[in-house]
Amino acid sequence: MAKLHVTTTINGEPTEFLCDPSQSMLDVLRNTLGLTGSKEGCGTGDCGACSITLDGRLTCSCLVLAAEVGGHEINTIEGMAQGDELHPLQQKFLEMAALQCGICTPGVLMAARALLEKNPDPTETEVRFWLAGNLCRCTGYDKIVRAVLETAAEMRSAA
Amino acid sequence: MNAIDNKWIGKRTIRPDGADKVTGRAGYSADHSMPGMIWGRVLRSPHPHAVIRGIDTSKAEALPGVKAVVTAKDIVDFPLDKSVMLGIQDMRWMCRNIMAREKALFHGHPVAAVAAISEEVAEAACKLIEVDYEVLPHVIEIEDAIKPDAPILHDFVRHEGKPSNIATTMVNKLGDVDAGFAQADLIIERSFKTRPVHQGYIEPHACTVSHAADGKVTIWSSSQGQFMVRAMTSLLTGIPQSNIRAIPAEIGGGFGAKTIIYLEPVAVMLAKKSGRPVKMVMSRDEVFRATGPTSGSMSTVKIGVKKDGSIVAAQGTFYLQAGGLPGSPLRGPVGCSFSPYNIENVLSVGYDVVSNRSKVAAYRAPGAPLGAYATECVLDEIAEKLGMDKLELRLKNTAKPGGKTVYGATFGQITFKETVEAIKNHPHYTAPLDKNPSKGVVRGRGVASGFWFNAGGESSAQVNLTEDGNVTVTTGHPDVGGSRASIANVTAELLGIDHSRISVLIGDTSSIGFSNLTGGSRVTFASAMVVTQSTEKVIGQLKERAAKIWKIDPEAVIWDNGEARPAGPNAGQFPPLTLKELAAKANEMGGPIGAGVQLNTTGADPGFATHCVDVEVDVDLGIVRVLRYTAAQDVGRALHPSYVEGQIQGGVVQGIGWALSEEYLYNAKGQLDNASFLDYRMPVCSDVPMIEPIMLEIPNPKHPQGVRGVGEAPIVPPLAAIANAIHDALGKRFYSLPMSPPKVLEVIDAR
Structure with a gap:
């Protein structure tokens, strides 16, 4: 199946990626965008190791389809510190x-x-x-x- | 070393790997990638017990995108008639565990693996592999596996001359138990069951492997020992160790289970066959089905006492589930159960029982919690029958220095009594407890103790000065819970320089000398020892350089607070030389400064713990909640107190899960029904209270800083402590774990 083109914002930066319709946001973060700070502990939304915020709302990125995040704002652990200043x-x-x-x-x-x-x-x-x-x-x-x-x-x- | 004078040891410094871990930068097992990398997946047996008559991989190999297929034929075979050991692991079982050979022995047992351009293609190819199975009757539970007509897993296993599922028997003996019991005024004998529980680390097993054209292999994976990864991969692939470099990734929890490997040899063979780097990552479902857990158990413990509470004899029989291949941690219950106590007559017997479950792996104080659960519950009942305070009963019987243990060791310094007294004198133990706070709610308090051997063993360290006068320390064991922080404290203390000037690194197998596993509560003990000796050598070199500069005898130089100084007025009058100044002159004065030590460390004396817990039972719902928990332990010297407390708190909460909610549930088909974090119920944040650790710092005289291993003893007492607290609340004893709501209701309703 053809890949989908998604335009979104991740940690304040405009981001584009291609994904399969079945790919989770966690998979895209880790394996397409190289943002490996979000971890896969279960892939079923039970462990919270992949927690991100989607338009400010806390969610497990393993339960979000990457194709759905177009136009939304994502924040990950990589965006938590401001430069060298830790949260x-x-x-x-x-x-x-x-x-x-x-x-x-x-x-x-x-x-x-x-x-x-x-x-x-x-x-x-x-x-x-x-x-x-x-x-x-x-x-x-x-x-x-x-x-x-x-x-x-x-x-x-x-x- | 005098604790009062310490500037860094015992301080709550920021861990060297901390910033990377709070920002998502730390590289764990699954975080590594390589150019040109492909993905490996494992095909697993759908049957709990089946002969593998043949495997046809041709359709899978023909699928576009598939680059390699591996079966047991590609893994080195270790024939069944000859044991080949790597540490405590028998390669006969390991080669069959990572890839089923003659038989599939559990649901989820690997039978083949595929590497392809994507995980999806690899997964699809797995489905095209045709395995010709002859399905056999299976057996899951211990009681069924030891019946005379049980399906037999292995023809080569014999017990008392007959085919059996009892693979090995371990007997530890002291004195004469029959004569001992004959002197007893009171004998209590009870039987207990526990379920297999998983170590539950949040990071699934994963690796990335490269096999280059010159035969050189590089492995990035997380484990409890990169040298174990190298050695076991070498044995199972036939590639010499010198051609394998195992690079330790940060480890996302192991608790014993990552002292063996599952994926690396398979990935190496896939990489070799395909000529491409291969990455493999287990799903959580695979982790539950095919790795760990620790043994379930069936135990009987009998203890005889005099009227005054002195124990005259103890007997324990422990049947442990090994899973599909032999290897239960018999030494845990057999050796630990009675060791806190001074008992002249002991008979402790363990049986290693195979059945169609995943092969067990080590879990924090392997096997010891099972034994302590039975022993400490029986002691509770004895104290009740004698009308004696539960801690007094323990104090009356504490093991003594010079006492002989059932497992053969003779105690040196022994610090069990101190842990019991710490709980006895703690306000928790004497605080009033409202036993019936509201309708349908009852409360109770329980205590229990525990013992763990602890370990020393091989460790290596290298301490080097940088040209700008700072320090790098490299050791060879993965840091599972803050060991780098402890090492930084030790090095800063010895050199007398600021903590921030020291970098602590974990070397790979080609950059540091052999270091044994992170396990047995050995790492802080052993690595602090080799780092201390290395640092002392560096200080010796620094003194020599200063002596050379001053043209005096090296004996006339002292190292004090980060500077070389003349030892006294007779040595001469020179301004002190700092570490930075000496480092800057190092090359002109004789070359780089640095030293390493490689040692088989000894002197890791055992650890003891005593715990006190308050619980609340909802008698309508059967829910048990832990209200308050206090854990006393002899920690020797807490190099970094926060991470010592963390070991105690984490071990206790794992024990709470084991006691109340965790268990493997198999269905009639021999398949695991709860292979997810939703259905395998580990404690979550809202399940537990704060855990109060009492760190008793009684220095271990055999260690330069007084360190004693701390990681494992904390998981030994909770099972019994909680069972005893529930008894105190309900007036009913429980003989089976977990004490989950259905089981609690069963006992309540039986009234």
Whole structure:
């Protein structure tokens, strides 16, 4: 089947690509565009390692058909830091050791940023339920939750 | 080393690989690509048990876009009558695990592989391969596999002279159990079952492989040991190790399961046949069906005590599921179950039982949690019957220095008592617990302990000064959870320079000396040891250079806080020379500065842990929630406390999953029904509370910084601790994992 031509915006940059109708956005990000920061842990929307935002809404890129993103805005982990300046969540994750192997980290960070944009003052329970779609097998989630709460507090006091 | 004086050891520094990992730049297994690369896919058996009479690959090979097809004929055969070992892995089983040979032994067993211009073409070609199967009756569960009329998986397996599915028996003995039990005032004997659980790493197995025209092979893959990847690939392909370079990608979790390989030898043969680089990536479905898990088990534990609580005898019988090929972690339950305790008479027996499931792989303290689950639940019942505090019972029986273990070792320093006392003195253990907070909700508290051997073994390190006076440290083991951060702290401490001036790298098999697996809780222990010795050599060279510049005896130079200084006024009056100054003069004063050490490390004494947990049971829904969790462990010296805590917290949560929700579900056809993260229920963030670690820093006297392995002991106690807490809540004992809602309701309804 002929490939489809898609024009979209990724991390603020106008982007064009060709894809098969059956290809997922995750596949295109990783294997066509070289944006391998989004990870494939399952391909079925269960682990959250491929989390991106689509027009600001958190979603698993493995569940989005690449052909559907034309005209929409995508943000991935590669767009989270501004140049050399890490997003406060990224910095806090490093300071508080909220990652071990790091494979879930891009997805967790994307999800946590989406949470804080929606709710700058989440409770521990709200953080835990918001991140329930992001599997982490290394940390037991403790330091991840603490890092998100701590970042939220710092971002509030800076605002 | 005095903790108070440390500038870097024990500090929560930022990990050297951190920025790459929070920005998506870190290169994991599936992130590597090569020009001209094609894609490999595996054809897997649809049957749990079948003779492979023949494989016809001609239609697949004729499909446009297909570049190579591989079957067992392309993999080196290790005949069944002669064992060839690589570490603890028998190549007879590994060659059959990566590609079925005489028989398909489980649903999902690889039977062939294809490389093609795209994954879709490779997948389509797999469907064109015709395999002539003679389907055989299958057996899944241990109890069925050990019945006299069970389908037999392997003709070569004999038990007590007869064809059997019991592949091996391990017996550890101490004293005389019969005589011991004869002295007992109380004997409790109980049987337990656990289900196979998967290691659950989020990164599926993947590799990219190049086989060049000159026969040189390069492998990019993530594993728990690039040297294992090289050696096992060499054995299974027949390519000499000197022609293979295994480059370690960042690893997205392994927990023991990536101490073996599945794809690399297959990809190498596909690359060799096609002349193109080949990339292979497993789907999650394949990971569940065909890799790991750890063994399910059927155990009976019998413990005899005197009225005062002293244990006089203990006996354990542990049947472990090996999967389709032998190799259960018998040593775990057999050796660990009773080792925290001072018991004169012990008999511990393990059986390795094959059945038509995927071959098990190591999982964090392999086998030890199964044994501790049974032993620590029986101890809980004994304490209850004796009316004794549960921790007092343990304190009364703690193993002593000089005590002999059932697995043969004699204890040196032993730090079990401290973990029990830490929990006993912690506010969690003494906090009031409202056992019936609302209608239909009951709460309980449980404790349990655990033991893991820990390991030393071979490690290599190289410490080099850069020309501008900074430092690179290279070691040979993959960093699964922050070991580079610990190494940076150690090197900065010894050299007396800022942490940011040190780069810590993981070398590939051609750039650093042999280093054994990241496993057995060995890496921080062993790599800190070789890095320390390498750094001390570098400091020796720096002192020599300073001595040469000052024209004094090298013995008269000391290294202090990042500078060479004369040892005292008698040595002469010279301004100190910094590391930067010495590095700048290195070449004119004798050449580059750097040193490496390669060592078979020893002195990794065992680890102990004691845990306390509060749970809440919804008696209408059967749901168990963990409310509070405290885990005490002797960690030796926490080089980087955050990553030590992380090991404890992560191990506990894996244990919570094992206890409450994780299990493999097979249907009547012998197929795995829950091969996805949706249906295989690992703990998610909202399932668990904060996990409070108590790090007891009792330095290991056999290590330069006092390090003791920490990664595995934390997964040993949770199974029993949670079972004991549920008993405390419900007044009912559970003898089978997971304690999932249907099972909890079954026990509640039986009342």
